[in-house]
Amino acid sequence: MQPLPRITVEVPVLAVGSAPSDYEALGSYVSALRRPQGLHLTLLHIGILADFAQDVADWTKGITPAGDAARHTTGWLQGLPVLDGFTGTSEQLIVLGGGGISGLGVDVPRRVQDYQVSLVQGLHDLLDRLLVDNVDDFILSSPALGYRYPHWVPHVAVGRPLARERRPRAIAPLTVAFGPSRIRNGRFLTATD
Structure with a gap:
């Protein structure tokens, strides 16, 4: 049985550096360097929709049923504006x-x-409509959302560290090109009424 897909709002990476060798050079800093085709920057993580909806139902003690939470969340996600592509820079791992x-x-x-920030505010508004009290506490404690820290750190996961080094590691500056935002695994969202 296939695991249920995680739902995120993300932007795909179109290019790292000016040539493929720029990305491949990161292999000297990380093990199991990820394939460049799947790289992305996550803007908002929802997790498995059914799990998120159940977290809402549990938090509200059933006042908001999981089915309603899933339907409203799907409608909210499908109505999000698209962020145009952009370019960022990276100088550290x-x-x-x-x-x-x-x-x-x-x-x-x-x-x-x-x-x-508008995505997080939108999530707050959605949770208010779903009758979730103490929204910040819910966001930080929902297993589906999986947030450990309230602060967003823009990053592109590229592999595993070679050593158990926790400090940032300086690298030669790289330009990172991103495409327009999309809902990862959006095809698994059910249409709303």
């Missing part, structure tokens, strides 16, 4: 996920930061 993931720390344009 950062360690994420409790030390298991190495990522390019990316400096992004202000409009990207503003868009990400």
Whole structure:
């Protein structure tokens, strides 16, 4: 049985550096360098929709049924405006996920930061409509959302750190080109009424 897909709002990476060798050079800093075709920058993580909807139902003690939460969340996601493609820069590798993931720390344009803030505000509004109280507490404790920190760090996961080094590691500056925003695994969202 296939695992259920995670739903995220993300932007795909179109290019790292000016040639494929720029990305391949990161292999000297990380193990199991990810294929460049699947690289992306996550703007908002929802997780498995059914799990998120159940988290809402549990938090509201059934006042908002999981089916309603899933339907409203799907409608909200499908109605999000698209962020146009952009270019960012990276000058360091950062360690994420409790030390298991190495990522390019990316400096992004202000409009990207503003868009990400609008996504979080939209999530707050959605949760208010779903009758979730203490929205910030819910966001930080929902297993589906999986947030450990309230602050967004723009990054592109590229592999595993070679060593258990936790500090950022300087690299030669790279330009990172991103495409327009999309809903990852959006085809698994059910249409709303």
